[in-house]
Amino acid sequence: MAIYLDFEEPIKELKEQLEKTRELSEKDQIKGDISSRTKELEGLIEETTKEIFTNLTPWQRVQLSRHPERPYTLSYIEAITDGNFVELHGDRTVKDDKAMVGGFGMIGDQSVMLIGQQKGVNTKMRQFRNFGMANPEGYRKALRLMKLAEKFNKPVVTFIDTPGAFPGLEAEERGQGEAIARNLFEMINLRVPIICIIIGEGASGGALGIGIGDRVLMLENTWYSVISPESCSSILWRSWDYKKEASSALKLTSEDMLSNGLIDGIINKPLGGAHTDPDAIFGIVKKEIQAHLGKLMKTKADKRIDQRIKKFSAMGVFEGKK
Amino acid sequence: MGWFKRIKEGITTPSQEKREIPEGNWYKCPECNHVLTSLEHAQNYWVCPSCQHHERIGAGEYFALLFDEGKFRELAVNLTSGDPLEFVDTKKYTDRVNSSMEKTGLRDAIRCASGTIHGEKVVIAAMDFRFIGGSMGSVVGEKIARAIDYAIKNKCPFICISKSGGARMMEAGFSLMQMAKTSAKLTQLSNAGLPYISFLTDPTTGGVTASFAMLGDLNIAEPKALIGFAGPRVVKETIGKDLPEGFQRSEFVLEHGFLDLIVERKDLKDKLALIFKMLS
Ligand SMILES: [Zn+2]
Numbered sequence: 001m002a003i004y005l006d007f008e009e010p011i012k013e014l015k016e017q018l019e020k021t022r023e024l025s026e027k028d029q030i031k032g033d034i035s036s037r038t039k040e041l042e043g044l045i046e047e048t049t050k051e052i053f054t055n056l057t058p059w060q061r062v063q064l065s066r067h068p069e070r071p072y073t074l075s076y077i078e079a080i081t082d083g084n085f086v087e088l089h090g091d092r093t094v095k096d097d098k099a100m101v102g103g104f105g106m107i108g109d110q111s112v113m114l115i116g117q118q119k120g121v122n123t124k125m126r127q128f129r130n131f132g133m134a135n136p137e138g139y140r141k142a143l144r145l146m147k148l149a150e151k152f153n154k155p156v157v158t159f160i161d162t163p164g165a166f167p168g169l170e171a172e173e174r175g176q177g178e179a180i181a182r183n184l185f186e187m188i189n190l191r192v193p194i195i196c197i198i199i200g201e202g203a204s205g206g207a208l209g210i211g212i213g214d215r216v217l218m219l220e221n222t223w224y225s226v227i228s229p230e231s232c233s234s235i236l237w238r239s240w241d242y243k244k245e246a247s248s249a250l251k252l253t254s255e256d257m258l259s260n261g262l263i264d265g266i267i268n269k270p271l272g273g274a275h276t277d278p279d280a281i282f283g284i285v286k287k288e289i290q291a292h293l294g295k296l297m298k299t300k301a302d303k304r305i306d307q308r309i310k311k312f313s314a315m316g317v318f319e320g321k322k
Numbered sequence: 323m324g325w326f327k328r329i330k331e332g333i334t335t336p337s338q339e340k341r342e343i344p345e346g347n348w349y350k351c352p353e354c355n356h357v358l359t360s361l362e363h364a365q366n367y368w369v370c371p372s373c374q375h376h377e378r379i380g381a382g383e384y385f386a387l388l389f390d391e392g393k394f395r396e397l398a399v400n401l402t403s404g405d406p407l408e409f410v411d412t413k414k415y416t417d418r419v420n421s422s423m424e425k426t427g428l429r430d431a432i433r434c435a436s437g438t439i440h441g442e443k444v445v446i447a448a449m450d451f452r453f454i455g456g457s458m459g460s461v462v463g464e465k466i467a468r469a470i471d472y473a474i475k476n477k478c479p480f481i482c483i484s485k486s487g488g489a490r491m492m493e494a495g496f497s498l499m500q501m502a503k504t505s506a507k508l509t510q511l512s513n514a515g516l517p518y519i520s521f522l523t524d525p526t527t528g529g530v531t532a533s534f535a536m537l538g539d540l541n542i543a544e545p546k547a548l549i550g551f552a553g554p555r556v557v558k559e560t561i562g563k564d565l566p567e568g569f570q571r572s573e574f575v576l577e578h579g580f581l582d583l584i585v586e587r588k589d590l591k592d593k594l595a596l597i598f599k600m601l602s
Binding site for chain 1: 400401402403404406407409410411412460461463464467489491492493494495496497498499500501502503505506507508509510513528529531532533534535536537549550551552556557560561565569570578579580
């Protein structure tokens with residue numbers, strides 16, 4: 001059964017009405033032709049969906065980015081590579097972090113290193129994947145795979161979907177801060193093209209740890225910021241009740257991030273969020289990756305790195321020149 | 323005590339740096355309750371003579387402590403925060419910035435300067451916790467970027483003294499990208515073959531730890547400084563247990579392999595000079 005968010009309630013009601021009408025007709029409890037009634041309802045569903053989804057508030061987008069039926073990284077990878085994917089494990093130092101996945105895959109006839117945070121699809125898997133919160137070894141595994149891609153001159157695509165780097169005791173002991181910092185430093189200098197796509201939640205340093213790219217793209221209904229709206233609310237408002245206000249204040253939507261020059265593009269989804277039509281979104285994402293890679297791979301590595309450094313160095317707004 | 327005399331006399335620098343030390347005031351150590359005059363405390367590098375507690379100090383104090391004769395040239399002095407997101411929580415961001423400027427006399431949470439250490443030219447970026455918790459926004463990122471550019475141009479080492487609660491939330495995405503920006507600039511410094519010393523002081527947490535503070539050729543810390551990515555309160559909530567004694571303190575971080583050494587404040591200048599000599 002489909003899961004609806006609070007603001008999707010009107011859509012849910014209409015869909016239930018539609019189903020009921022069909023059911024009653026099948027049982028012959030409604031006599032005659034129901035096609036005009038179902039057509040009317042279908043029209044209403046489309047209209048209502050359009051209305052709701054073209055006027056989403058930042059908080060509603062945050063809710064959508066966490067929708068439990070959204071596709072996660074491995075689903076994207078499976079679809080985009082048509083199953084031609086070899087998952088690689090481990091950071092060669094501590095362990096294999098299940099919250100960070102990666103490996104080589106074929107996109108068309110191009111071999112690509114695909115890396116991303118992985119969330120679980122049910123209660124058991126959510127725990128197994130640590131809710132998409134990587135430990136330091138996850139970031140080190142990601143870096144190991146990026147270096148492997150660099151060695152064999154294959155481009156890197158990262159899928160970002162995390163509520164943050166894991167804030168546990170062992171994560172601190174094993175240097176969560178150092179692991180993320182090292183990735184920023186190394187990704188800036190990586191000699192192969194990097195495309196980063198935020199497919200769900202882009203929370204803070206945990207997202208940025210695999211987020212340095214020649215192209216940083218956001219799916220439409222995702223968020224990317226320095227802190228989650230809930231944590232922001234608890235720190236600045238000293239209460240958990242201001243997550244809506246915090247969502248607006250943080251300017252964390254794809255449109256805001258693009259207009260502030262902090263990302264390079266938005267990938268538009270079918271109306272209604274990625275979960276309503278995963279196949280459509282997989283196709284769109286694949287085309288985007290291929291289009292960007294086509295351009296990036298024509299550029300020389302030194303020039304690409306130079307442009308990467310210039311892009312990130314230009315980020316910031318301040319007063320005063322000297 | 324040459325450096326202290328300079329402070330007492332009030333050094334004149336391009337930014338009219340002055341630190342008055344009122345005679346007759348008392349300092350009580352928050353760790354061991356030892357009491358001494360503020361003057362004695364400052365003479366001892368703001369370190370408790372009884373338990374070696376290193377009191378937090380500002381960027382100006384570090385400059386006075388490290389630069390020869392307390393002389394330095396401040397870089398990118400006039401940069402101040404914009405308000406790109408027109409951020410309002412319980413207060414306007416612009417009001418927070420303005421009141422912080424008034425209260426501290428600082429323009430943002432970092433100051434950068436060039437000068438010499440035992441005759442050798444260096445650039446120092448020093449964060450100041452008094453300014454919105456030493457948080458990193460666009461100004462901090464830009465000043466570090468310019469300090470690194472200056473170091474590359476003048477072929478000299480770069481020292482960054484971190485002291486920060488992490489991100490400047492009121493600059494949200496811009497704040498986050500300062501992690502990327504500072505790391506990008508450090509790759510340029512590294513490619514130029516110039517030394518970068520990261521000096522971590524109490525506290526260094528969040529996005530600062532997860533970017534430039536952990537990227538030193540050498541990572542050096544003051545004793546017992548809090549150093550971590552997640553704050554101790556968050557870690558405690560995550561594990562639902564009390565944290566072990568000394569968790570996330572310099573000594574703990576060194577034992578886990580993320581610091582090269584811990585240096586007491588009184589030894590810092592000589593130690594840095596020695597290291598630069600060995601690296602040159
Ligand atoms: Zn003491």
